[in-house]
Amino acid sequence: IVADVPFVDVVTTMMDETIPLTTNEYDEWGNPADKRYYDYMLGYSPYDNVTARAYPAMMVTTGLWDSQVQYFEPAKWVAKLRVHWQGEAPLLLHTNMDAGHGGQSGRYRQYRERAQEYAFILGQLGLAETPPASAQARG
Numbered sequence: 056i057v058a059d060v061p062f063v064d065v066v067t068t069m070m071d072e073t074i075p076l077t078t079n080e081y082d083e084w085g086n087p088a089d090k091r092y093y094d095y096m097l098g099y100s101p102y103d104n105v106t107a108r109a110y111p112a113m114m115v116t117t118g119l120w121d122s123q124v125q126y127f128e129p130a131k132w133v134a135k136l137r138v139h140w141q142g143e144a145p146l147l148l149h150t151n152m153d154a155g156h157g158g159q160s161g162r163y164r165q166y167r168e169r170a171q172e173y174a175f176i177l178g179q180l181g182l183a184e185t186p187p188a189s190a191q192a193r194g
Contacts, residue, residue: 056113057116057175058114059116060117061124063101064100066096066100066102066103070087101132102132102135106139108139110141111144112146112175113145113147115149116129116148116149116151116168118150119151133146149171151168
């Protein structure tokens, strides 16, 4: 799984009216001050549904300058997942220090981000080739 700047702490985010865009999103997501919306959100919010179990391999990305999904939201989710993670599948968090919600600007920087995600996916499928040890030593 590649979770690219995921909105994972739905309840906490939607309850904080000081976060940009929150109140504007009530029409789409509902207002958690209303118990029926709160309960509904709690039922599907990834952060609130983490349990101790084996999860599939995950690469979670976030951008430090993301104004739509604050960088700490995916980081907090990954931290909670790590506490409850069972099994051997990898769990990676990549924080892009120069990116916002849409990733880095510039065509070649975006290509690099996609290449990192594809490398993760190919590695999980067993399709990635590892460079010879001599090439790895050269960096």
